[in-house]
Amino acid sequence: MDRPQSDSLPQDLSEALKEATKEVHAQAENAEFMRNFQRGQVTRKGFKLVMASLYHVYVALEEEIERNKDNPVFAPLYFPEELHRRAALEQDMAFWYGPSWQEAVPYTAATRRYVDRLQQVGRREPELLVAHAYTRYLGDLSGGQVLKKIAQKALDLPSSGEGLAFFTFPNIDSATKFKQLYRSRMNTLEMTPEVRQRVTEEAKTAFLLNIQLFEELQELLKQDPEDQHPSQAAGLRHRASSRLQDSIPAEQPRGTPLLSSLSQTPLIRWLLTLSVVVATVAMGFYAL
Numbered sequence: 001m002d003r004p005q006s007d008s009l010p011q012d013l014s015e016a017l018k019e020a021t022k023e024v025h026a027q028a029e030n031a032e033f034m035r036n037f038q039r040g041q042v043t044r045k046g047f048k049l050v051m052a053s054l055y056h057v058y059v060a061l062e063e064e065i066e067r068n069k070d071n072p073v074f075a076p077l078y079f080p081e082e083l084h085r086r087a088a089l090e091q092d093m094a095f096w097y098g099p100s101w102q103e104a105v106p107y108t109a110a111t112r113r114y115v116d117r118l119q120q121v122g123r124r125e126p127e128l129l130v131a132h133a134y135t136r137y138l139g140d141l142s143g144g145q146v147l148k149k150i151a152q153k154a155l156d157l158p159s160s161g162e163g164l165a166f167f168t169f170p171n172i173d174s175a176t177k178f179k180q181l182y183r184s185r186m187n188t189l190e191m192t193p194e195v196r197q198r199v200t201e202e203a204k205t206a207f208l209l210n211i212q213l214f215e216e217l218q219e220l221l222k223q224d225p226e227d228q229h230p231s232q233a234a235g236l237r238h239r240a241s242s243r244l245q246d247s248i249p250a251e252q253p254r255g256t257p258l259l260s261s262l263s264q265t266p267l268i269r270w271l272l273t274l275s276v277v278v279a280t281v282a283m284g285f286y287a288l
């Protein structure tokens, strides 16, 4: 059983990290972008943006992991076959942004801040890299699986998993067992109480960098009139045939009042006008 140490964190690093990030985890789940996502309110545009950010984040994270793969402060957590997401994200980028995705993928300010921090950690404070790997990979193996199903349904994506390679870990049979292995490896890392404290702080920073990314994304979506419709899914659901176009004509939004859609038919519009005229004349007679 874990007993709190003098620094009041549980003894095992895995427990300490879980405990220390409980609050920021709830904050991340409750970020507007994530809340909407969980309700199935995710648009093609929002999804593309978040995936683009993740692409940059994982390129940086995995570059720093490669740099430190033999460094004892990280080596036990080196699982490239099982975890690394760069290749999967490249496939997803090609799906969402087309063959010239490398020029088309956006790189937002909050993404850049996250990347900067990863590079700084990997190069100057590699003992903190565990905090970033934990935050992303254990998250992807947990809530990430739920998000995959939601995106698949909301964006009407093929069940083959195209566009969602990021969420699939083909070399992990059981996410639960792998997470256990990862936690036990984290617990083998030797670190002083001072470093442990910095690692848990860094994990909170990692969550905050993710939250800032979601907040920025939500702002970008708010500025986009196409993304304002409450029935956003309707105009943004597209099958593979049109998946690489960004400016797709909006379909009739769901829940459009019946009358307004009927009034687009000339004969019915004429009949409606006639009944209004008849009713007005009848009321005139009645008033006399």
Ligand code: HEM
Pocket (backbone or CB within 6 Å): 014, 017, 018, 025, 028, 029, 034, 035, 037, 038, 134, 135, 136, 138, 139, 140, 142, 143, 144, 146, 206, 207, 210
């Ligand atoms: C809609 C948003 C999210 C949902 C629904 C969600 C859900 C979950 C769930 C169900 C677990 C498993 C808890 C357990 O096994 O005890 C989990 C764990 C985790 N999540 Fe999330 N999550 C979300 C967002 C995030 C974000 C944005 C991050 C960080 C970028 C994150 C990082 C983690 C981590 C690191 C764990 C592992 C905790 C541990 O066992 O130490 N999650 N999440």
